[in-house]
Amino acid sequence: MENLTEILKGILEGCVLEIISREETYGYEIVKKLNALGFEDIVEGTVYTIVFRLEKNKLVDIQKKSSEIGPPRKFYSLNEAGQKELSAFWSKWDFVSSKLTELRRNSHV
Amino acid sequence: MENLTEILKGILEGCVLEIISREETYGYEIVKKLNALGFEDIVEGTVYTIVFRLEKNKLVDIQKKSSEIGPPRKFYSLNEAGQKELSAFWSKWDFVSSKLTELRRNSHV
């Protein structure tokens, strides 16, 4: 799927929050997980700007751990504010999703 | 639902395309339709920037008609390029939508 840039705005951050909520993880791994999900064109620069933003907004806790196969990793985990933000994201998603389904189905909009 | 700004990026334009595809319509009416759909906070400025963009990108045809209850209206209708764009939008939406469902369901991402 090509050129998802615009439609992913506001959604990608939610995906990253969801991924982090599953288990403590780090930027590079998040990129790989998104790629595996099907968002193949997402690169490091994109994810890092997101995790930096999460950090700035105090939605994640950070723990630095060394790795045996490369530079040290910065592990992220959701704090309480992050959990709330994730819930809010899914609420918004469900709302928008239902409205789009409605728009698509009903000819009388 | 509050603060949908970011999540609507790239989506609102698709909604406007879909609305126009149903029948020839004009800016002010599009706003009212979106409001009725549930996007209550969307105002004229937002929609006009979108229809101007559609016009600039040659996705719509325009016809000016006078109204008995106010200033003249600019009616928009989708041309062939607009129809293609609308199809592309729904493809992207379906893709993203399915990926988010997958992400949400599977704990092993």
Add this chain to the structure above:
DNA sequence: ACCACTACATAGTAACACAAAGTAGAAAGA
């Protein structure tokens, strides 16, 4: 005269995904 509703227009802003380039650590092979 004043207000409400209809209807279009536009300059400016903040937020976001992304491009592009860089820095580094570690392992493996030639």
Add this chain to the structure above:
DNA sequence: TCTTTCTACTTTGTGTTACTATGTAGTGGT
């Protein structure tokens, strides 16, 4: 030893978008 490959993080800049704020203007009602 040198190069490559993979891992991993960082930063600057860009284009697109929804939204804010404000304005103009036509029509009808009170």
